[in-house]
Amino acid sequence: MSVRRSTALMLAGLATFFVVVLWSSAIIAGAQDIGVYASIGEEMRQIVIGAKSTVTQGYYPPLASMLFLLLQANPFHLPFATAWVLLLFLMVAATVYCLHLVGDGEGAVAFPFLLALAALLLGADVVLAREAVVVLLPLVLSARAWARKRYDWSMASFAVAASLAPAAFLLVPMAALLLPRTDRWRAVRAFLLSLGICLIIPWVLLGSQGMGKIVVSLLHVPPVLSSFGPTDVGGSWLTGVRVASIVILVIIGAMSVFPVASLSRRVRVPPRICVLGMICIAGLLLRLSLAPLPGNGGDMQIEKGWAHSAVGLGIVPSYGRQLDGVMLPNYPPLSMEIFAFTGHAYRLLVSPTYRMDLPAYHVFIKLPGIIADILTSILLYILLRRTRGASTALIGAFIYTVHPAVLYDSAVWGQTDAVYTLFVVGCLVAITSERILLAGALLAAALLTKTQGIFLLPLVAVLLLFHPRWVTRFFAAATVTASVIVSPFWLAGAGGIVLRVYRDSVGYYTAVTMNAYNLWWAFFPGSAGHSDLDRLADILPYRWIGYCLFAISAIVVLLLLQPSVWRKVTDPKRSFLLFPIAALLAYAFFLFLTEMHERYLFPAMALGLPLLFTGIVGAALYTLVSIGYLLNLLGTVSFEAWDRALFAALPSLARIVAVVHIIVFVLCVLEVGRLSGRFSLESALSCLRWLSRRLVPAPLSSRPKNVRADAPAAAKRPRRDRYVRTNAV
Structure with a gap:
């Protein structure tokens, strides 16, 4: 036929x-x-x-x-x-x-x-x-x-x-x-x-x-x-x-x-563009196939209510009143504007009466995170192709596209961590390409999407210190972008709402940890009855201890890069190291600060991806971090019977994951330091041995004995004059 x-x-x-x-x-x-x-x-x-x-x-x-x-x-x-x-x-x-x-x-x-x-x-x-x-x-x-x-x-x-x-x-x-x-x-x-x-x-x-x-x-x-x-x-x-x-x-x-x-x-x-397109299409279809899943019902209902109120009342009034009785928004303005855009698109294309019980609305709310995942994989391809070649770049884009934890956060759970992660990755890619105006705009967008983007500020500050000619363009672009995003609030005379969101983000939750398997979970599993305002030995609150630990770890992480790397961040061989440094900052932000949610490790999944291609050690460390993050997500919102059975069979699994996170963080610092040439594992071990000899007193039998007076002259320590005077002829 x-x-x-x-x-x-x-x-x-x-x-x-x-x-x-x-x-x-x-x-x-x-x-x-x-x-x-x-x-x-x-x-x-x-x-x-x-x-x-x-x-x-x-x-x-x-x-x-x-x-x-x-x-x-x-x-x-x-x-x-x-x-x-x-x-x-x-x-x-x-x-x-x-x-x-x-x-x-x-x-x-x-x-x-x-x-x-x-x-x-x-x-x-x-x-x-x-x-x-x-x-x-x-x-x-x-x-x-x-x-x-x-x-x-x-x-x-x-x-x-x-x-x-x-x-x-x-x-x-x-x-x-x-x-x-x-x-x-x-x-x-x-x-x-x-x-x-x-x-x-x-x-x-x-x-x-x-x-x-x-x-x-x-x-x-x-x-x-x-x-x-x-x-x-x-x-x-x-x-x-x-x-x-x-x-x-x-x-x-x-x-x-x-x-x-x-x-x-x-x-x-080019064939590589065709393959990248196939990876993106496959990733989009995979996420759309998972999008109808309920995810976290409570969070999804809150986000649906925010989008509905932003459409029905407006973005600014929705911060003071919600049509569906959900909690008032505690996200910065750009997040609410994204929810409002999603809601308007849903009303225009699907339901003019804005029916919230339709399955399509559930998928629409998840679309911003899904689209951000695909765009982030493209940015990672651009980064890896410039530093490691086209084949490695395609492998990296594919790994991020099918990353289980990334899929679970955006496509199943329905969170928007992928959106500000997209802006963070884009900011670093723009800096390494010396597109400073774009970098400033993207950093402002990241901070106005979620407050957690603040972890990148120490790295950007050091970069601007080494490149003072970038400061004017960077801050000009950031200021213009922030003004455009916040303009609806200032025009409505409600600029205080924006300031209140950032002010209240600290202390909004008073628990030492909000389901994050980090340092505080290792000491206070479940954090039940433990506030971050409680004092350690009646001296310092846990919240301030977290600030100090993050500041110390940020200084250590930033010192891993030598000045030559900071000065030549546009060099592909050197700019590659900026992303592991940013991943370590996100990791420290998650581990040491209080009030952390389980999702706040999400940026490290994208920023730490280059570690996969540095060797066996880097690949193993990235895999351990990914597994720990996925277990943290599953421990908070169960997906299937097997993960519930796993946590039921191992009640201390969450605490084990928290301890492993701390150990892996230290190993990641050592590995990034080795990659940057600052120090190696051997030098770190020698430093530990030197410290042990200085801090631990040696036994009496190993101390040197006094030399007798009748000892041979060769055994006596030769006397050296501190100054040798010579007469000029």
Whole structure:
């Protein structure tokens, strides 16, 4: 069967399916006195009502909603039987065609479809695998038509697939780059025509749900991916994973490999950029598949309430009153502006009435952190490519994209630590590129997103001391950026709100630790009944002890770099060390200060990534820090039954993690000092031996004895004059 005939048959089947079956059934639905047809019409009416509800709640795009609901209807009624025959015929034809491709040695194109079909036949999840087969059919035909250089038919089939699973729209820019210039207009025209048919028909049949539904369908997770993972935090992840869900993840990767493999040959784009694009797309899809998970219900409800109040009341009034009764915001202005932008986008694209119970709202609230993760991986690629090469940069970007702790914080939990981490990493990348204006703007954005960005100030201060010509530009950019962000508050006469947020950030929580497995958890597990205002031996409060420890550790960390490194931070070989130094500052901020949450170690995951490529020791230390941080997150918000069982079996695990954190921090300081050439491990051990000899008195038997008077002259200590006088002739 030719590609043209297969595509034509598929489009004709879909047209018949929607126009003839649905319209005829809708017409028959009005005739209540025709016996069996009345029940058919009633069933069709229920399907249309269900499809409307599904589209409104944001589960599926319109075409997929109607198709999947129809597949659940009674197949023994004549109109539904007709649709079933068409679909089964298309599936059989596609199966035969794919087997023919396998016989011709082109099984890579047909592999995804056959894999989903095998999952269906094996009974993995009949409904889900059946949906996957329906979605994959146009994708297979599109890939095969592309291989035959029939770009118009390929893009038409691709439009059908995209209307069923909107995540396929992520491949549209890549396909546009691959299209030959002579065939580009014809292919784009076929794509738009096919897409228009697939969007208009269900829109007309389901009634006007607003053009925003069509726009927001581009952001929807594919139906198969939305079921990936548990339905609640208490459920088992293994029961939530379905075979067809894993299949669809493999399929998306397999279908994207084909056009990317031809990208370097057809378009003058470096292959490393293609691979980086694939990594980012895979990371985005992975995060969108995890975004429907509930995460931390309390934090998510607070963030949803903040976004709702910022939209309904305004950003400035939301600091004094909340529509949903949640706690008042304690985040700086830029965070609330991001929540307000997310809320306005949700109201415009999904729910004009701002329904907060829709699953799409849950995903929208997590989008800022998800997007920030992808952009941070791109910045890490830029850094590592300049200092370690393209291959290492791609590996580093991939590791950060699939980092379990990073995924858990942004995609599962729904926190926004990734946003200010993006600004922090961008600030350092801009400094090492000598883009001082951009660096100042990004540092101001980081501090106005979350107060925790203050840990970077000591490093920036030392940099400006060694580069005084940067000071004016840096502070000018930071001042302008801060003025623009804070301007709504000053114009409303509420500038004191901004100052109050920063003033109250210290002492907002009075516990020595807020679930952070750090130094204070090692001494006060759980911190129950221990305030950071309590005094050690009635002398100094724990809060001030934390300040002193952080100040000392920051000085030690900053002294690890030699002056030559500070003066030449734009040199790729030297600028590489700035990121481990910044990671150690974030680590010390987390370990020694009081009132720390478990999430405050997040920036170290991005800033410490270069340590992976310094040797075995650096890689081992970064891995230990990552494992400790992930255990801290799981110990606070459980994800699955296994982590709850782990902490139940080892009640002291949290304290062990806290002690290991302290040891690993010391080892990281020694390792970064070795990398910078300041000292080595051998010199550190020799210093310890020297201190032990000075502090611990030696035994009497080892002390030198007095020399006797009749001892040989050679045994006596020779007398040296302090000054030797010579007479000039």
